[in-house]
Amino acid sequence: MLCYCPAAMESLSAVERGALVVSVEHHPLPLFTLRLRVEAPYPSVHPGQFAMVQAPTTLEPYLRRAFSVFTLQRAGESVGEGLELEIHGKVIGPGTAALAAAVPGRTLRLLAPLGRGFDLSGGGRAVLVAGGVGSAALSMLAEELVARRVEFDFVYGGRGQSDLAHGDRFGELARASGGEYFPVTEDGSHGERGLVTAPLSRLLHQGRCQRIFTCGPDPMMKAVCSLAEEHGAAVQAALETPMGCGYGACLGCVVPRRDGGLALCCRVGPVFDGREVAW
Amino acid sequence: MAIDPSAVDLAVELAGLRLANPLLSASGTFGYGLEFGALTRLEHFGGLVTKGLSLEPLVGNPPPRIAETRGGMLNSIGLQNIGIEAFVRDVLPGLADYPAQVIVNLFGYSRDEYARLAERVDGLPGIAAIELNVSCPNVKRGGIQFGHDPDQLSALVAAVRPTTSKPIIVKLSPNVTSPVELGLAAKDAGADILSAINTVVGMAIDSRTRRPLLATVKGGLSGPAIKPIALRIVFDVARGVGLPVMAIGGVESVDDVLEFVLAGASAVQVGTALFRRPDTVEQLVEGLRQRLAGDGVRSVRELVGGVELGGSPP
Numbered sequence: 343m344l345c346y347c348p349a350a351m352e353s354l355s356a357v358e359r360g361a362l363v364v365s366v367e368h369h370p371l372p373l374f375t376l377r378l379r380v381e382a383p384y385p386s387v388h389p390g391q392f393a394m395v396q397a398p399t400t401l402e403p404y405l406r407r408a409f410s411v412f413t414l415q416r417a418g419e420s421v422g423e424g425l426e427l428e429i430h431g432k433v434i435g436p437g438t439a440a441l442a443a444a445v446p447g448r449t450l451r452l453l454a455p456l457g458r459g460f461d462l463s464g465g466g467r468a469v470l471v472a473g474g475v476g477s478a479a480l481s482m483l484a485e486e487l488v489a490r491r492v493e494f495d496f497v498y499g500g501r502g503q504s505d506l507a508h509g510d511r512f513g514e515l516a517r518a519s520g521g522e523y524f525p526v527t528e529d530g531s532h533g534e535r536g537l538v539t540a541p542l543s544r545l546l547h548q549g550r551c552q553r554i555f556t557c558g559p560d561p562m563m564k565a566v567c568s569l570a571e572e573h574g575a576a577v578q579a580a581l582e583t584p585m586g587c588g589y590g591a592c593l594g595c596v597v598p599r600r601d602g603g604l605a606l607c608c609r610v611g612p613v614f615d616g617r618e619v620a621w
Numbered sequence: 622m623a624i625d626p627s628a629v630d631l632a633v634e635l636a637g638l639r640l641a642n643p644l645l646s647a648s649g650t651f652g653y654g655l656e657f658g659a660l661t662r663l664e665h666f667g668g669l670v671t672k673g674l675s676l677e678p679l680v681g682n683p684p685p686r687i688a689e690t691r692g693g694m695l696n697s698i699g700l701q702n703i704g705i706e707a708f709v710r711d712v713l714p715g716l717a718d719y720p721a722q723v724i725v726n727l728f729g730y731s732r733d734e735y736a737r738l739a740e741r742v743d744g745l746p747g748i749a750a751i752e753l754n755v756s757c758p759n760v761k762r763g764g765i766q767f768g769h770d771p772d773q774l775s776a777l778v779a780a781v782r783p784t785t786s787k788p789i790i791v792k793l794s795p796n797v798t799s800p801v802e803l804g805l806a807a808k809d810a811g812a813d814i815l816s817a818i819n820t821v822v823g824m825a826i827d828s829r830t831r832r833p834l835l836a837t838v839k840g841g842l843s844g845p846a847i848k849p850i851a852l853r854i855v856f857d858v859a860r861g862v863g864l865p866v867m868a869i870g871g872v873e874s875v876d877d878v879l880e881f882v883l884a885g886a887s888a889v890q891v892g893t894a895l896f897r898r899p900d901t902v903e904q905l906v907e908g909l910r911q912r913l914a915g916d917g918v919r920s921v922r923e924l925v926g927g928v929e930l931g932g933s934p935p
């Protein structure tokens with residue numbers, strides 16, 4: 343019933359730090375990739391975990407914004423030079439607009455890593471299904487699967503070509519794992535015309551998909567989860583809810599579960615077993 | 622005239638409640654405290670007010686429960702909490718390791734429920750005071766009905782008073798014409814301290830979808846947007862009631878803390894700012910110490926109610 347019990351809650355590994363803005367890469371509007379530098383030592387980040395990023399404004403937005411950790415790398419040759427952490431975002435309101443306009447050389451506040459990421463314990467061939475900027479949540483996962491020699495396909499959907507930022511990177515990672523890359527656009531401007539569910543259901547029928555990892559708009563994830571269920575494939579979905587704090591204090595981020603309960607997206611999630619969510 | 626920061630005395634006392642410094646986390650904005658020890662040093666907190674606790678656990682309202690608005694946020698959490706027994710059993714023992722005073726925020730559907738909650742914690746040495754939440758706008762019944770009517774409030778406080786020897790804090794609602802009238806009712810019935818304010822009832826609509834941003838349509842506004850309202854109420858209540866006051870509402874800077882102290886608050890609770898930055902209380906305690914040292918103020922107590930009104934327009 344109640345999923346929130348502080349005594350039962352996993353302890354937080356997140357740290358509160360200043361982060362130097364290294365660069366902002368602008369893709370076709372409204373997409374951007376923000377690169378931040380943090381001092382070492384920094385806690386390790388599990389694929390699917392996220393960061394709460396403070397926009398360089400004071401009142402609008404007031405609260406931080408949640409972003410998946412897109413990449414995390416050493417900033418230089420030695421560990422002591424710190425780490426570079428990227429977020430990949432889409433401008434949809436004041437918070438994302440302020441981050442897209444961040445000035446290199448300035449410092450932002452960053453709380454990370456937060457939440458529980460993807461569970462990699464199961465076996466089997468995987469398919470990663472991303473919708474637009476939801477691809478950000480699957481980026482470190484794709485790297486990790488390559489490192490673990492797990493073969494996967496990457497299905498990347500959007501309205502048009504410009505929604506598929508970093509497509510080359512995801513294609514390379516999928517191929518490095520031995521799998522394939524399937525871009526899908528609603529307007530047919532790139533790859534297959536249609537929705538991500540088309541290639542996914544082919545892969546499921548071909549028996550090339552034992553488990554699915556997905557992040558994107560809710561209706562897309564809902565469709566992906568029901569396909570998975572039809573075919574008996576495991577599915578993990580990275581959810582996005584409005585988040586006040588990202589660390590379990592505001593109780594604002596609840597996700598309705600099929601068992602009738604509510605789960606805190608920022609602590610129990612953001613990755614959920616797709617079958618547990620009341621879509 | 623600057624003095625050494627270590628010589629600044631931040632300790633305050635409100636009706637027997639002693640705090641090492643005047644800064645506390647506000648109810649519902651820092652869980653039960655313990656969970657976030659990794660993000661801030663709890664030992665720097667003057668006190669910690671728990672999430673509203675009820676006799677039985679509550680699941681709270683359906684999502685979406687929060688929406689950001691300019692300079693603040695609306696919430697309709699609906700008092701999701703683990704219940705008083707789980708708190709006493711699982712959380713309270715861990716809090717004993719910290720010097721921060723623990724204040725339990727209590728919520729009930731009836732006078733009797735408040736009295737039972739207060740009685741349940743009366744014998745527990747780990748709890749320094751109780752705060753009666755009679756001002757939560759996010760539950761359909763209980764709570765707020767007591768906070769909006771002086772007769773009901775006084776009956777409630779009178780019912781709780783005999784059950785506890787701990788200081789009783791009554792948390793006032795801003796959503797009334799005269800908070801002073803309610804403060805006086807609470808005082809006459811035996812309250813020791815007033816805290817003000819709870820959230821301000823508000824609403825937001827998404828103009829594109831034409832739907833309210835909260836599932837409950839209306840919710841409670843908090844954050845910097847409500848600070849001037851809170852300051853006015855703290856000022857009125859401190860002068861008009863004569864009980865020690867804990868200020869709450871939009872505090873995020875040392876200036877905010879000092880404004881509330883000058884308006885008459887002996888202590889200050891920090892809420893929404895903790896969502897933006899989990900170590901805000903710790904930062905404010907240090908910032909306040911530095912500021913008072915720089916201004917040559919030896920004790921924060923010297924400033925309580927010290928707003929200069931002479932010469933200002935009538």
Ligand SMILES: Cc1cc2nc3c(=O)[nH]c(=O)nc-3n(C[C@H](O)[C@H](O)[C@H](O)COP(=O)(O)OP(=O)(O)OC[C@H]3O[C@@H](n4cnc5c(N)ncnc54)[C@H](O)[C@@H]3O)c2cc1C
Nearest residue numbers: 407408409410430431432434435436437438478582583612
């Ligand atoms: C765990 C987690 C990880 C996330 N990772 C990423 C990421 O990697 N990249 C990224 O771009 N975004 C990500 N998001 C979403 C991101 O946090 C929001 O886009 C951001 O908070 C919007 O802030 P804003 O001030 O720009 O817009 P707001 O003013 O907050 O929102 C503008 C409008 O968009 C709506 N809205 C808000 N959030 C969303 C959403 N998630 N989806 C659709 N509509 C929304 C609002 O209701 C409002 O109408 C993530 C969210 C969560 C919870």
Ligand SMILES: Cc1cc2nc3c(=O)[nH]c(=O)nc-3n(C[C@H](O)[C@H](O)[C@H](O)COP(=O)(O)O)c2cc1C
Nearest residue numbers: 647648649673696754818819843844870871892893
């Ligand atoms: C998410 C959230 C939950 C809250 N829960 C409670 C609660 O359980 N009991 C209570 O008395 N006040 C509750 N409050 C009110 C705060 O304690 C505080 O009075 C109010 O937010 C104003 O302070 P602020 O502007 O610093 O946040 C809550 C506020 C927020 C934002």
Ligand code: FES
Nearest residue numbers: 588590593595608
């Ligand atoms: S975002 Fe605040 S509790 Fe999850």
